Amino acid sequence: MNVEEQVSTYYNMLLKRNAGEPEFHQAVAEVLDSLKIVLKKDPHYADYGLIQRLCEPERQLIFRVPWVDDQGVVQVNRGFRVQFNSALGPYKGGLRFHPSVNLGIIKFLGFEQIFKNSLTGLPIGGGKGGSDFDPKGKSDAEIMRFCQSFMTELQRHIGEYRDVPAGDIGVGGREIGYLFGQYRRLANQHESGVLTGKGLTWGGSLVRTEATGYGLVYLTKEMLKSHGETFEGAKVIVSGSGNVAIYAMEKVQELGATVIAFSDSSGWVETPNGVDVEKLKEIKEVRRERVTSYVSEVEGATFHAEGSIWSLPCDVALPCATQNELDGEAARLLADNGCRFVAEGANMPSTPEAIEVFRERKIHFAPGKAANAGGVATSALEMQQNASRDSWSFEYTDDRLHKIMANIFKTIEATAAEYGHDGDYVIGANIAGFKKVADAMLAQGVI
Structure with missing residues (x-):
């Protein structure tokens, strides 16, 4: 055969x-x-x-998460943790709280995480978890009760040498705090290394909040440099307006580009003069409001409930919202309007058809398993600080992140060339991520 x-x-x-x-x-x-x-x-x-x-997870966990809402009604959600591969180190990957979560989505995310974590060069395996719980519209007390119930079961299966979850969609600093508090209560010890994305006063790392967005831009910067270009004067579209998108926008504009559009699930905002990132942080992170609030408060921005964010002429596109948001039609719109570089800030936001369009139209494309690895890389740096009871400066940690992302790009570029597909960063990322894990698995026997 x-x-x-x-x-x-x-x-x-x-x-x-x-x-x-x-x-x-x-x-x-x-x-x-x-x-x-x-x-x-x-x-x-x-x-x-x-x-x-x-391709077969080492372990798949599904569990019931009962909690009581503010009206005293018992609600029941479903929790998941897929511990996919531990050949390189403890399982590492985020928790996602969103109504779309099911076993298939968690398995896709966990599978991607294996290769992403491998590419960082750090000793971490691949896993993912979450729940179909929706934090939107819930009170802080309801979110706390849910997180405590979720962790009451999850704590049996995690630990700093076994499985180290972090945040993802719907799981930010507030949720990590509630999860860690319940773990600490049940474990009867302050085991900082069991979760990453923690608050700075109780074991967290500087740069972790910014890491995925900053890392995306650092890798994209290397991709631009490889083709003789820079962010200076570039027009950039960033889909999404969550943590990854916000800090990608911040770093892109620091490097001299203009973010001309961003979005959320209600629609997209055109910003021809760039984004007021501090105002967007206030709206999304403090007030937890929709992007329509940005339009009402910032002059020159316009909201679009219809049409496509990808229809604007741009140089660089950074999809940072969710899986399969950028399809073949959107990819053709980008190509027709002069886009030359695409890098994924979300997990698998481009469909297979979109990726084929990028190849056909000679758009340089960096897949999420490479481009958005900055978050998990900095989580691993947080684990290092926890293990040594140390705390690094913002500048030192950011420099480590920058070097990791630059090295990822060099690795996937060199691997693509080695296997006869120069410039195909999808092939480069898949093969480079695979070989490190595969070599470890073969060395450790059939387990």
Whole structure:
């Protein structure tokens, strides 16, 4: 059986065993497509059921999360933790609280996390978790009670040498605080290394809040430099207005670009003169309001409930909202309007069709497993500080982040060239991330 047949046979088996999980299927298909090149060149990676083991989580946890709302009514949500691969270190990956969360989404995120964490060069494995709980519209007391119930079960399965969760969509500093407080109460000890994204006074790290957005821009800066360009004077579209998007906008504008649009689930805001990032932080992080509030308070900004944010002429696009937000039609709009660089701040925001359009139209594209690795990289730096009972300066930590992201870009660029696909950063990221994990798995035996 040749490599094409091997991969096809395994993928068809995976579809049957994981029915109804399209996001997971999509994530695996993209990686397997890249790995065909590796298996042809280095056939030993097909030994010992390596690919099958890589695509099967080591552990999948689903649990009930009961909590009482402010009206005294019992609510029941579902919690998840997928501990996907620990060959390189303890499972590491965020918790997502959003009504769309299901096992398939958590598995797709956990699978992506394996390669993302590998690319950082730090000793962390891949995992992901969350719940279909929706924090929007809930009081602080309701969120606290939910987080305490969620952690009461999750605490059985995590620890600084086992599994270290962090935040994701719907899980920010407030939620991490409630989760950590309950863990500390149950464990009867201050085990700082069990969660990352903590507050600065109780084990957190400087730069962690900014890390995913800043890291995205640092990698994009390296991609621009590789093609003889800079952010100076560039027009940039950033989808989303959460943590990743806000700090990407901040760093992009520090580097001399203009952010001409951003969005949330209600629509998008055109900002031809750039974004007032401090005002946006106040609206989104303090007041927790929609982007329509920004338009009413900042002159020159216009809100659009219809149409596409990707229709504006730009040089760089940074999708930072959610999976599959940028489809083939949007990719063609970007290409038609002069966009030359796309880097993913969210997890898998570009559909397979969009990625093909980027390839066909010669748009330089950095996938999320490389471009948004700054968050988990800085989480690992937080773990280092917790382990040594130390606290690093903002400048030192930011410099470490910058070097990690620059090294990720150099690695994926060199790997793509080594395997005959110069400039294809998807292939470069998939292969580079895979080989480090695969070598560790083969060295450790069939487990």
